Amino acid sequence: MPARALDRARESYQRGWAEQAKFRFPSAIRLLKRALVHTERADATAERAELRARIMYTLGLCQGEISGMGVAVEAFDQARREIDTIPSAALRARLHGSVDGNQGLMVMRLGQPDQAVEWFSRYISYAEQEIQLGGHDPSLTQGLVSCLLNRGFAYAAVRKRDPAIADLERVIKIGGEHNLPQYYPFAVHALGNVHKQSGDLAEALRRYEEAERIFRADDQPERLARLQLDQAETMLMIGLSDEAGKHLDEALPMMRTHKFGQEIAEVEMFRASAALLDGELDLARRMAKASMRKLEKRGSTWWMMAALIELWAHAMQAKRVTNTLAQKALTLSGTSRPTTSSTRQGWRNCSRRVSRSAGAG
Missing domain, CATH: 1.25.40.10 (Tetratricopeptide repeat domain)
Structure with a gap:
């Protein structure tokens, strides 16, 4: 019927x-x-x-x-x-x-946070207008808080610190006023991203640890896995590749089990970076190749970063930079634009290691 x-x-x-x-x-x-x-x-x-x-x-x-x-x-x-x-x-x-x-x-x-800001802003404008006109639907307020949170993440990703913090503080304020405590750890996570992007890595890790405690206490392994990706990236930025690897090794099985998509590829890419810095070259190449395949299939330009990691690991294994490897690296570096400090630092560290390896050959 x-x-x-x-x-x-x-x-x-x-x-x-x-x-x-x-x-x-x-x-x-x-x-x-x-x-x-x-x-x-x-x-x-x-x-x-x-x-x-x-x-x-x-x-x-x-x-x-x-x-x-x-x-x-x-x-x-x-x-x-x-x-x-x-x-x-x-x-x-x-x-x-x-x-x-x-x-x-x-x-x-x-991987397009700048465009995401535009989409989130459309909904936020609509929700704010409705609320100003007297709309008291709880789902409308919840939608506003959710979109402010996501826009805060997006602003953090494109290094717009002040608007990111403004959105996230509104999340905490409105969430507290309307009994929406579930958004608090996400706002703390996002604030960690803001501090990471602005270079205050100690504060970023402190925020991540606060969010981690809540996610673990609430038994939210899926949320924790996403958080661990950002924790690991920050650890890579300060040279804690071993600790980063541990976080990623915990996150990856959860993401694979639930087929997280983009995040799996990012975890694999950062795991490849950590392995490369620790000299685990087979693991670095395997993770980089797996990440590259997923990212390229999804149309994400981040596949070029994974490809560069694989090339660096290959060069270090060979203990020399062949003409073919050099040409591939130049081609990729001409089109790839690493957007995070950890990625740029990773390239610098890898470059030094490859230079030493090339000299040894």
């Missing part, structure tokens, strides 16, 4: 949403696709269109993690087309805002 089909669709959607919240993207995608099939058996109503739109933009977020930008953007565009069929202008505006926020999250996860 059509009415029952919509109920089944809603049940599958809710289960799929819960799975993506735990970063279990393959199972989330299966449930969300099942939900869409159920909606096709329901009558064409505004309620059906709203549910289909929510399913589609959640599906886009998950597909971005697994299949890359192109597939995800198509899902977001489908959601927008579905939203445009809804008669209520207010509901259309709200759903379009939700699509914008989710597309921003997907874009940020794929």
Whole structure:
């Protein structure tokens, strides 16, 4: 029956949403696709269109993690087309805002935080206007806090310290006022990123440790794994490659189990960096190659950084820099733009090691 089909669709959607919240993207995608099939058996109503739109933009977020930008953007565009069929202008505006926020999250996860800021800002502007007009829907406030948090992460990634801190302080303030304590450790994590980007590495590690205690106490291994990626990067920046490796070795199995996508590739890349600095050249090359394949498949330009790490490890194994290796490195370095201090420091450390190895040959 059509009415029952919509109920089944809603049940599958809710289960799929819960799975993506735990970063279990393959199972989330299966449930969300099942939900869409159920909606096709329901009558064409505004309620059906709203549910289909929510399913589609959640599906886009998950597909971005697994299949890359192109597939995800198509899902977001489908959601927008579905939203445009809804008669209520207010509901259309709200759903379009939700699509914008989710597309921003997907874009940020794929390594484009500058574009993510624009998407997050669209939803934040909408939510702030609604609240100023007297909107008291708790989900609206929660959406605002979530988007402020994500924009804070994005600002930190593009080294805009002041707006990042402003967003994150608002997260803590609004979260405290509206009984949303679940956002606090994420804001602390993001503040750690801000301090890392500004060079205050001791404060960054202190913030990360505070967030780590909360995630461990709340038994949130998926959240902890993402945090450990940033902890390890900071440790690499101050030369603690052994400690960084331990954090990454703990995070990687969790990420692989739940198929985190972009983060797996980043963990593998940083693990390759740590192994390279510790002289574990086979591990460095293996991790770098694995990272490079994933990043290139997903259309992320970070694959070039992984390729450079693999080349450095190869050169160190050979104890000399061949013409072929040098040409590959020059080609990659001409197009790759490391965006983090740890990456730049890694290249400097690797360069010194390769120079010594080349001299030994």
